[in-house]
Amino acid sequence: MPILTKDEAQALMKKVIALSKADEIEVNLTGSDGGNIRYARNAVSTSGGVSQNNLVIQSSFGKKMGTTTINEFDDSSLEKAVRRSEEVARLAPDNPEFVPNLGPQTYLESKTFVPETAAITPKLRADAVAQSLQIAKENNLVAAGFMENSAGFSSMMNSSGLFAYNTSTNVNFNVTLRTADSKGSGYASKGFNDITKLDVAAATKFAAQKASGSANAKAIEPGKYTVILEPSAAIVLLESMFFAMDARSADEGRSFLSKPGGKTKLGEKMVDERVTIYSDPQHPDLPTSTWNGDGRPQEKIAWIEKGVMKNLYYSRYWAQQKKVKAVPSPDAVIMEGGTASLEDLIKGTEKGILVTRLWYIRNVDPQTLLYTGLTRDGTFYIENGQIKFPIKNFRFNESPIIMLNNLEALGKPERTVSGESGIHALIPPMKIRDFTFTSLSDAV
Amino acid sequence: MKRRDFLQYTSLGLGAAFASNIPVFGNIVSPEQFLEPVDTRLKKQIADMVLTAAKSRGASYADVRIGRYMRQYIITREKNVESITNSESYGIGIRVLANGSWGFAATDKMDNESILKATTIAVDMAKVNAKLLSEPVKLALQKGYGEVSWKTPIEKNAFEIPIKDKVDLLLTANGIAMANGATYINNAMYLINEQKYFASTDGSYIDQDVHRIWPTFTVTKTDTKTGKFETRNSLSSPMGMGYEYLIPREQDKMKGLVTVYNKRYDMLEDVKAATLQVDEKLKAKPVEPGKYDLVLDPTNLFLTIHESVGHPTELDRVLGYEANYAGTSFLTLDKWESKKFKFGSKLVNFKADKTDPGTLGAVGYDDEGVKTKEWDIIKDGILVSYQTTRDQAHIIGLNESQGCSYAESWNSVQFQRMPNVSLEPGKSPLKPADMIKNIEKGLYMLGRNSYSIDQQRYNFQFSSQLCYEIINGKITGMVKGAAYQANTQEFWNSCTAICDKSDYRLGGSFFDGKGQPSQVSAVSHGCSTTRFNGVSVINTGRKI
Numbered sequence: 001m002p003i004l005t006k007d008e009a010q011a012l013m014k015k016v017i018a019l020s021k022a023d024e025i026e027v028n029l030t031g032s033d034g035g036n037i038r039y040a041r042n043a044v045s046t047s048g049g050v051s052q053n054n055l056v057i058q059s060s061f062g063k064k065m066g067t068t069t070i071n072e073f074d075d076s077s078l079e080k081a082v083r084r085s086e087e088v089a090r091l092a093p094d095n096p097e098f099v100p101n102l103g104p105q106t107y108l109e110s111k112t113f114v115p116e117t118a119a120i121t122p123k124l125r126a127d128a129v130a131q132s133l134q135i136a137k138e139n140n141l142v143a144a145g146f147m148e149n150s151a152g153f154s155s156m157m158n159s160s161g162l163f164a165y166n167t168s169t170n171v172n173f174n175v176t177l178r179t180a181d182s183k184g185s186g187y188a189s190k191g192f193n194d195i196t197k198l199d200v201a202a203a204t205k206f207a208a209q210k211a212s213g214s215a216n217a218k219a220i221e222p223g224k225y226t227v228i229l230e231p232s233a234a235i236v237l238l239e240s241m242f243f244a245m246d247a248r249s250a251d252e253g254r255s256f257l258s259k260p261g262g263k264t265k266l267g268e269k270m271v272d273e274r275v276t277i278y279s280d281p282q283h284p285d286l287p288t289s290t291w292n293g294d295g296r297p298q299e300k301i302a303w304i305e306k307g308v309m310k311n312l313y314y315s316r317y318w319a320q321q322k323k324v325k326a327v328p329s330p331d332a333v334i335m336e337g338g339t340a341s342l343e344d345l346i347k348g349t350e351k352g353i354l355v356t357r358l359w360y361i362r363n364v365d366p367q368t369l370l371y372t373g374l375t376r377d378g379t380f381y382i383e384n385g386q387i388k389f390p391i392k393n394f395r396f397n398e399s400p401i402i403m404l405n406n407l408e409a410l411g412k413p414e415r416t417v418s419g420e421s422g423i424h425a426l427i428p429p430m431k432i433r434d435f436t437f438t439s440l441s442d443a444v
Numbered sequence: 445m446k447r448r449d450f451l452q453y454t455s456l457g458l459g460a461a462f463a464s465n466i467p468v469f470g471n472i473v474s475p476e477q478f479l480e481p482v483d484t485r486l487k488k489q490i491a492d493m494v495l496t497a498a499k500s501r502g503a504s505y506a507d508v509r510i511g512r513y514m515r516q517y518i519i520t521r522e523k524n525v526e527s528i529t530n531s532e533s534y535g536i537g538i539r540v541l542a543n544g545s546w547g548f549a550a551t552d553k554m555d556n557e558s559i560l561k562a563t564t565i566a567v568d569m570a571k572v573n574a575k576l577l578s579e580p581v582k583l584a585l586q587k588g589y590g591e592v593s594w595k596t597p598i599e600k601n602a603f604e605i606p607i608k609d610k611v612d613l614l615l616t617a618n619g620i621a622m623a624n625g626a627t628y629i630n631n632a633m634y635l636i637n638e639q640k641y642f643a644s645t646d647g648s649y650i651d652q653d654v655h656r657i658w659p660t661f662t663v664t665k666t667d668t669k670t671g672k673f674e675t676r677n678s679l680s681s682p683m684g685m686g687y688e689y690l691i692p693r694e695q696d697k698m699k700g701l702v703t704v705y706n707k708r709y710d711m712l713e714d715v716k717a718a719t720l721q722v723d724e725k726l727k728a729k730p731v732e733p734g735k736y737d738l739v740l741d742p743t744n745l746f747l748t749i750h751e752s753v754g755h756p757t758e759l760d761r762v763l764g765y766e767a768n769y770a771g772t773s774f775l776t777l778d779k780w781e782s783k784k785f786k787f788g789s790k791l792v793n794f795k796a797d798k799t800d801p802g803t804l805g806a807v808g809y810d811d812e813g814v815k816t817k818e819w820d821i822i823k824d825g826i827l828v829s830y831q832t833t834r835d836q837a838h839i840i841g842l843n844e845s846q847g848c849s850y851a852e853s854w855n856s857v858q859f860q861r862m863p864n865v866s867l868e869p870g871k872s873p874l875k876p877a878d879m880i881k882n883i884e885k886g887l888y889m890l891g892r893n894s895y896s897i898d899q900q901r902y903n904f905q906f907s908s909q910l911c912y913e914i915i916n917g918k919i920t921g922m923v924k925g926a927a928y929q930a931n932t933q934e935f936w937n938s939c940t941a942i943c944d945k946s947d948y949r950l951g952g953s954f955f956d957g958k959g960q961p962s963q964v965s966a967v968s969h970g971c972s973t974t975r976f977n978g979v980s981v982i983n984t985g986r987k988i
Contacts, residue, residue, distance in 0.1 A: 036960070036961060038960050039576075040764055040768065041578065041763065041764050041765065042578060043577050043578040044545075044573050044576040045546075045765060046548065046857055047548075047569060048548055048549070048550075048569075048857065049549070049565070050550075067529075071552065092525075092528065093525050093611065095524070095525070095526075096523075097524060097526070122572070126572065130576065133576075142767075144764060144765070144766075144767035145768050146768055146769070148960075175768060178764070178767060178772075182772070182776075187768075252627075252628065253627070253668060253671065254628065254664050254666055254673045256988060258666070259671050260669060260670055260671035261668060261671070262668050359899060360899070361896070362894045362895055362896040363894060364894045364905075364927060364984045365925070365984055365985070366673075366675075367672065367673060368987065370984055372894065372896045372905050372927070372984075373896055374896070374898045374899075376898070376899060393898065393903075395896075395898075395903055395929065397905075397927075397982065399988055401988040402986065402988060438905075438929065439903060439905075439929050439980070441898045441903035442774070442900070442902045442903070442931070443771075443774070443898035443899055443900035443902050443903065
């Protein structure tokens, strides 16, 4: 333990299933090893390590379902856990939305485990932090940051013949650098399955440049501006739209996708035709698991194609009600872009604002997907194709749907991590006209 | 992973689960297991073993937290029970100070060998981290209390109430909503019991039994003709109470334009009112943007207090420890040192406490063995203090901690978390209805809704569940799309009246996030209905 091979996981779960007296049983077995280090005020503050395993057993009798979880795997503990899940199931009320087990499934090959990432040691983390601190000190900046990594496996088996197994690794690094007088601030966040793709020094230098460059910002009037959203800014609005693409909410009339008469906007063009968003678990730059938490296969699928809403995601129950394929929600999204660099987008802008990051995003109106939040860690005024000066942060009130209709240009996609949800995405920088800033903030 | 786990345990869609921001902890257990506490003698034995081992390995200070964290979540919609989750998380967290640096390790394997191994890891980690320190940790002195205990003063242990009774209450409420014309209702009950044992090398052995409860619903009505929909959330509050919170009592109802609740909540009454108000919301006229005098009910104002007063007075944010995640603070030390920083008008007095019965923050001792207390943060409008832990007290010239240390579980390291931060009621008699009478052009707002504030806590935007227009001292009807935007200091300086203590109520945040890795905590904020003059209001209505 904690990372079992495919054969070991299969053998353990078979043992559990053999103990079942229920109509159906489903077992999820996971394990992970991970560590983290945190620093602030140019010194390490806390660090920790977590190693854990978990076995979830779900038994059902008719439409009654009971769940139990354990982290001890001797024979008597397993038997006790199976019996307990059965007891809980017998006592449970009928679940009218119960769906029976999935049968055997076929999954694509997964590319989410990188041995080098699984081999990260506390020393490697400490060395990375020392490197980041060195850059901060050289630039007379104050650093606060966090690095965490994990390696683990997920597996699933049920009494109807389904078996799924996957291993994965992850490493995340994020850092905030501030000028000593707190008048400038910069941020960088990177996340990969593969540690060899993580360049802590480059990320820290990027944040350092934003911090120094954003000091002594000028105030300009709030209003509607052309903006260039870097991927780390765009993702938090895009994901807000994505998290709302649930078919049931749309069908129930309580979504931005709902229409008068109980219909939905599925199949309609809702945004600019240059917008194409899809997911692909085997994408080389953003690999994710090839099955989701309830055993459904994850496959390449288009969500928005040339501005048209192509697919929504379904729970198995709702798909059954609607007699459609039960498409699961994906683990990551990819948006197509062009070939222009961020610099090219800036060069082609007569007047506009470059936004590094958007923060504290909250839904204001679920009907229109209006969200509010603020710019942060580097906001700059652009004139005649050049960055002229840093500007004070703004509060915005904007909908990703309106934003994607006001699209001017897309750059080359790059991998980014959402500062809100932590999901990973591959999206382009985007130039948007008439982005709505409603007030100024003194925050740096 | 926690969010993904949550999806497994409930039938909520992905979007709903992300929006709910509800973490899941620990193992699933049967409800009866909640009622079997771990023997205190056993916990003391384990603690003594760890403290001795830590010292012999070179720790100058050590503390041990043996925690059993139990949660029962019941989630329903319309006629259905979507899920009932009973979870337990049991383990030990060991924090040590060695070579002037903190080290921490935790394990859920409760055999001596695993516990001693974790102790060794914690001390060794402290020694490694010491090499990257800029200055050693200075810990405020703390006397040992010997063997003591504390329990949330509950009347009815919610974990002893049969699940069937809780389900019946939720489904009855759902039935009332549907019978009154709701299209949908989501209704849930969250119950938490922390059985936590703390021991330290200072000589404290503290056994605490902490209870919290939060019932909350969302009533939705859709208009299929227009394709529009509106919702109204429950006006309940999360409380540091037992099941008695859900047993209505007339003396805890404040009947006005909208009935609001104090230390007891009437779910069945509120759900009916909510369903009728959703109809009004669908028909409400859009708010005219501009400046308004705001009358904010505690069900709305508590969250503004949380974000604009609670967070910026956290000393770790002020110092920069949260710069990479939760943010820093505009209330820098020089503002406190000046003793003149005018945070708000003279009427504005904020007290911090971890002692007020019924609050989410109330405990006998914090998570580093400090007896809890009450203190001033804003006095007559002036910033006078912050929120501290033992290693921060010296920074603001204190000899002892204010008792603000908390960890969400045994496996998380304790750090500075917000105590209850509450606005003192007005000293002269004043009721909300009288406050409204004196307003020429205003808005009366109730219930929490959208909230957002910058990373230094200057600029914020809040909206409400219910918003009524006031013209010449009279409520003229409901408006929609109103959100107030302000700068924290300007906002609190525009405070011109606060209702008296008869209107004082608690609101609370059940899942307040901070730290990397992120931890949640629960905290209450008390206040009476309060008036703010000339606040900017925008109309958030859009077409897509």
